[in-house]
Amino acid sequence: MTGAQQRGGWTVSAHEPTRLILLRHGQTPASVGRLYSGRGNPSLTELGREQAHAAADLLRDTHIDAILSSPLDRARQTADAVNATRGLTVEVEDGLIETDFGAWEGLSFGEARERDPELHGRWLGDTSVAPPGGESFDEVHGRVTALLQRVTVEHPGRTVLLVSHVTPIKTILRIALDVGPQLLYRLHLDLASISIADLYPDGGASVRQVNRTAAL
Numbered sequence: 001m002t003g004a005q006q007r008g009g010w011t012v013s014a015h016e017p018t019r020l021i022l023l024r025h026g027q028t029p030a031s032v033g034r035l036y037s038g039r040g041n042p043s044l045t046e047l048g049r050e051q052a053h054a055a056a057d058l059l060r061d062t063h064i065d066a067i068l069s070s071p072l073d074r075a076r077q078t079a080d081a082v083n084a085t086r087g088l089t090v091e092v093e094d095g096l097i098e099t100d101f102g103a104w105e106g107l108s109f110g111e112a113r114e115r116d117p118e119l120h121g122r123w124l125g126d127t128s129v130a131p132p133g134g135e136s137f138d139e140v141h142g143r144v145t146a147l148l149q150r151v152t153v154e155h156p157g158r159t160v161l162l163v164s165h166v167t168p169i170k171t172i173l174r175i176a177l178d179v180g181p182q183l184l185y186r187l188h189l190d191l192a193s194i195s196i197a198d199l200y201p202d203g204g205a206s207v208r209q210v211n212r213t214a215a216l
Helices: 029-033 046-058 073-083 109-115 117-123 137-154 166-177 182-186
Strands: 005-007 010-012 018-024 066-069 090-092 159-164 194-199 205-212
Touching: 018 073, 018 137, 018 166, 046 073, 066 073, 073 090, 073 159, 109 117, 137 166, 137 194, 159 166, 166 182, 166 194, 166 205
Parallel strands: 018 159, 066 090, 066 159
Antiparallel strands: 005 010, 018 194, 194 205
Protein backbone atom coordinates (compact mmCIF):
# COMPACT_ATOMS: atom_id res chain seq x y z
CA MET A 1 0.00 0.00 0.00
CA THR A 2 1.38 3.40 -0.97
CA GLY A 3 0.22 6.85 0.05
CA ALA A 4 -2.23 7.65 2.82
CA GLN A 5 -5.16 5.28 2.54
CA GLN A 6 -8.02 4.12 4.72
CA ARG A 7 -7.86 0.54 5.99
CA GLY A 8 -10.46 -0.61 8.47
CA GLY A 9 -11.15 2.99 9.50
CA TRP A 10 -7.49 3.82 10.16
CA THR A 11 -5.24 6.14 8.21
CA VAL A 12 -2.19 4.27 6.87
CA SER A 13 0.77 6.15 5.44
CA ALA A 14 4.42 5.46 4.74
CA HIS A 15 5.27 9.07 5.65
CA GLU A 16 5.55 10.94 8.93
CA PRO A 17 2.79 13.52 9.34
CA THR A 18 2.99 17.16 10.20
CA ARG A 19 1.28 17.35 13.57
CA LEU A 20 -0.83 20.46 14.05
CA ILE A 21 -1.70 21.52 17.59
CA LEU A 22 -4.60 23.93 17.23
CA LEU A 23 -5.02 26.39 20.09
CA ARG A 24 -7.87 28.87 20.28
CA HIS A 25 -7.07 32.16 22.03
CA GLY A 26 -8.29 32.95 25.54
CA GLN A 27 -11.16 35.14 26.64
CA THR A 28 -11.56 38.76 25.49
CA PRO A 29 -14.20 41.39 26.36
CA ALA A 30 -15.98 40.43 23.11
CA SER A 31 -16.12 36.81 24.29
CA VAL A 32 -17.76 37.94 27.52
CA GLY A 33 -20.35 39.94 25.58
CA ARG A 34 -20.86 37.14 23.02
CA LEU A 35 -20.19 39.60 20.21
CA TYR A 36 -19.02 38.96 16.68
CA SER A 37 -15.27 39.41 16.97
CA GLY A 38 -13.35 39.04 13.74
CA ARG A 39 -10.80 41.63 12.69
CA GLY A 40 -11.35 43.77 15.77
CA ASN A 41 -8.36 43.58 18.05
CA PRO A 42 -9.31 43.27 21.73
CA SER A 43 -6.70 42.00 24.15
CA LEU A 44 -7.16 39.11 26.53
CA THR A 45 -9.02 39.69 29.77
CA GLU A 46 -7.42 38.68 33.06
CA LEU A 47 -9.28 35.37 32.80
CA GLY A 48 -8.13 35.07 29.20
CA ARG A 49 -4.52 35.39 30.30
CA GLU A 50 -5.12 32.72 32.94
CA GLN A 51 -6.64 30.46 30.27
CA ALA A 52 -3.62 31.00 28.02
CA HIS A 53 -1.24 30.04 30.83
CA ALA A 54 -3.38 27.00 31.66
CA ALA A 55 -3.15 25.88 28.03
CA ALA A 56 0.61 26.40 28.20
CA ASP A 57 0.68 24.14 31.26
CA LEU A 58 -1.24 21.45 29.36
CA LEU A 59 1.38 21.66 26.60
CA ARG A 60 4.39 21.88 28.93
CA ASP A 61 5.66 18.38 28.15
CA THR A 62 4.69 18.46 24.47
CA HIS A 63 7.51 18.94 21.99
CA ILE A 64 6.80 21.82 19.61
CA ASP A 65 9.05 22.66 16.67
CA ALA A 66 7.40 25.89 15.51
CA ILE A 67 4.68 28.31 16.60
CA LEU A 68 2.49 30.16 14.10
CA SER A 69 -0.03 32.74 15.27
CA SER A 70 -2.80 34.89 13.89
CA PRO A 71 -1.67 38.53 13.79
CA LEU A 72 -4.41 39.63 16.20
CA ASP A 73 -3.39 40.49 19.76
CA ARG A 74 -5.57 37.88 21.48
CA ALA A 75 -3.87 35.11 19.54
CA ARG A 76 -0.40 36.60 19.86
CA GLN A 77 -0.79 36.91 23.63
CA THR A 78 -1.94 33.29 23.85
CA ALA A 79 0.98 32.15 21.70
CA ASP A 80 3.43 34.12 23.84
CA ALA A 81 2.15 32.36 26.97
CA VAL A 82 2.95 28.97 25.43
CA ASN A 83 6.30 30.18 24.17
CA ALA A 84 7.38 31.79 27.45
CA THR A 85 9.65 28.88 28.42
CA ARG A 86 10.51 27.62 24.93
CA GLY A 87 12.56 30.32 23.26
CA LEU A 88 11.01 29.82 19.82
CA THR A 89 10.10 32.61 17.44
CA VAL A 90 6.37 33.13 17.14
CA GLU A 91 5.75 33.52 13.42
CA VAL A 92 2.80 35.70 12.39
CA GLU A 93 0.62 33.96 9.81
CA ASP A 94 -2.13 36.02 8.19
CA GLY A 95 -3.93 32.86 7.06
CA LEU A 96 -4.82 32.16 10.70
CA ILE A 97 -6.74 35.41 11.20
CA GLU A 98 -10.41 35.21 12.18
CA THR A 99 -13.28 35.66 9.72
CA ASP A 100 -13.92 39.25 8.71
CA PHE A 101 -17.44 39.91 10.00
CA GLY A 102 -17.63 43.27 8.24
CA ALA A 103 -20.51 45.45 9.45
CA TRP A 104 -21.43 42.85 12.09
CA GLU A 105 -18.15 43.33 13.94
CA GLY A 106 -18.88 44.09 17.59
CA LEU A 107 -22.59 43.25 17.32
CA SER A 108 -24.42 40.52 19.18
CA PHE A 109 -26.20 37.74 17.29
CA GLY A 110 -29.53 39.45 17.87
CA GLU A 111 -28.24 42.85 16.77
CA ALA A 112 -26.81 41.44 13.54
CA ARG A 113 -30.05 39.59 12.81
CA GLU A 114 -32.09 42.75 13.44
CA ARG A 115 -29.78 44.82 11.23
CA ASP A 116 -29.83 42.43 8.25
CA PRO A 117 -32.55 39.83 8.88
CA GLU A 118 -32.67 38.27 5.40
CA LEU A 119 -28.91 38.23 4.88
CA HIS A 120 -28.22 36.97 8.39
CA GLY A 121 -30.64 34.09 7.88
CA ARG A 122 -28.94 33.07 4.64
CA TRP A 123 -25.49 33.41 6.19
CA LEU A 124 -26.41 30.91 8.89
CA GLY A 125 -26.93 28.17 6.32
CA ASP A 126 -24.84 29.06 3.28
CA THR A 127 -21.03 29.23 3.51
CA SER A 128 -20.82 31.28 0.30
CA VAL A 129 -22.71 34.20 1.91
CA ALA A 130 -20.65 36.96 3.52
CA PRO A 131 -21.64 39.58 6.10
CA PRO A 132 -21.90 43.12 4.69
CA GLY A 133 -18.36 44.13 3.76
CA GLY A 134 -17.01 40.92 5.27
CA GLU A 135 -15.76 37.46 4.39
CA SER A 136 -17.67 34.25 3.70
CA PHE A 137 -16.76 30.93 5.28
CA ASP A 138 -15.89 29.69 1.78
CA GLU A 139 -13.28 32.43 1.56
CA VAL A 140 -11.91 31.38 4.96
CA HIS A 141 -11.78 27.79 3.69
CA GLY A 142 -9.71 28.89 0.68
CA ARG A 143 -7.07 30.74 2.67
CA VAL A 144 -6.86 28.03 5.33
CA THR A 145 -6.40 25.36 2.64
CA ALA A 146 -3.50 27.37 1.19
CA LEU A 147 -2.03 27.76 4.69
CA LEU A 148 -2.13 24.00 5.34
CA GLN A 149 -0.40 23.31 2.05
CA ARG A 150 2.42 25.67 3.02
CA VAL A 151 2.74 24.31 6.55
CA THR A 152 2.98 20.67 5.48
CA VAL A 153 5.62 21.54 2.87
CA GLU A 154 7.66 23.75 5.22
CA HIS A 155 7.37 21.53 8.32
CA PRO A 156 7.35 17.89 7.18
CA GLY A 157 7.27 15.45 10.06
CA ARG A 158 7.34 18.25 12.64
CA THR A 159 4.95 19.44 15.35
CA VAL A 160 3.57 22.93 14.75
CA LEU A 161 1.43 24.96 17.14
CA LEU A 162 -1.16 27.08 15.34
CA VAL A 163 -2.73 29.73 17.56
CA SER A 164 -5.90 31.02 15.99
CA HIS A 165 -9.64 31.59 16.26
CA VAL A 166 -12.76 29.51 16.22
CA THR A 167 -13.54 29.59 12.48
CA PRO A 168 -10.04 28.84 11.13
CA ILE A 169 -9.63 26.01 13.67
CA LYS A 170 -13.01 24.52 12.76
CA THR A 171 -12.04 24.82 9.11
CA ILE A 172 -8.77 22.95 9.67
CA LEU A 173 -10.66 20.18 11.47
CA ARG A 174 -13.24 20.08 8.68
CA ILE A 175 -10.47 19.67 6.10
CA ALA A 176 -8.73 16.98 8.17
CA LEU A 177 -11.99 15.06 8.67
CA ASP A 178 -12.98 15.52 5.00
CA VAL A 179 -16.53 16.49 5.92
CA GLY A 180 -19.02 19.10 4.77
CA PRO A 181 -19.71 22.60 6.03
CA GLN A 182 -22.19 21.39 8.65
CA LEU A 183 -19.24 20.93 10.99
CA LEU A 184 -18.82 24.72 11.16
CA TYR A 185 -22.29 25.08 12.65
CA ARG A 186 -22.33 22.01 14.91
CA LEU A 187 -18.87 21.81 16.47
CA HIS A 188 -18.25 23.73 19.69
CA LEU A 189 -14.75 24.92 20.55
CA ASP A 190 -14.09 26.44 23.95
CA LEU A 191 -11.79 29.38 24.56
CA ALA A 192 -8.16 28.28 24.98
CA SER A 193 -9.08 24.79 23.81
CA ILE A 194 -6.61 22.41 22.18
CA SER A 195 -7.27 20.19 19.17
CA ILE A 196 -4.74 18.05 17.32
CA ALA A 197 -4.66 16.88 13.71
CA ASP A 198 -1.98 14.97 11.81
CA LEU A 199 -1.65 15.89 8.12
CA TYR A 200 0.27 13.55 5.82
CA PRO A 201 2.18 14.80 2.76
CA ASP A 202 0.34 12.34 0.51
CA GLY A 203 -3.12 13.59 1.43
CA GLY A 204 -4.19 11.61 4.49
CA ALA A 205 -5.15 13.08 7.83
CA SER A 206 -6.02 11.92 11.33
CA VAL A 207 -7.78 14.02 13.98
CA ARG A 208 -6.42 12.92 17.34
CA GLN A 209 -8.05 15.32 19.79
CA VAL A 210 -10.76 17.98 19.79
CA ASN A 211 -11.58 20.74 22.30
CA ARG A 212 -9.38 19.76 25.21
CA THR A 213 -9.44 22.52 27.81
CA ALA A 214 -7.57 23.33 30.96
CA ALA A 215 -10.85 23.15 32.84
CA LEU A 216 -11.15 19.38 32.28
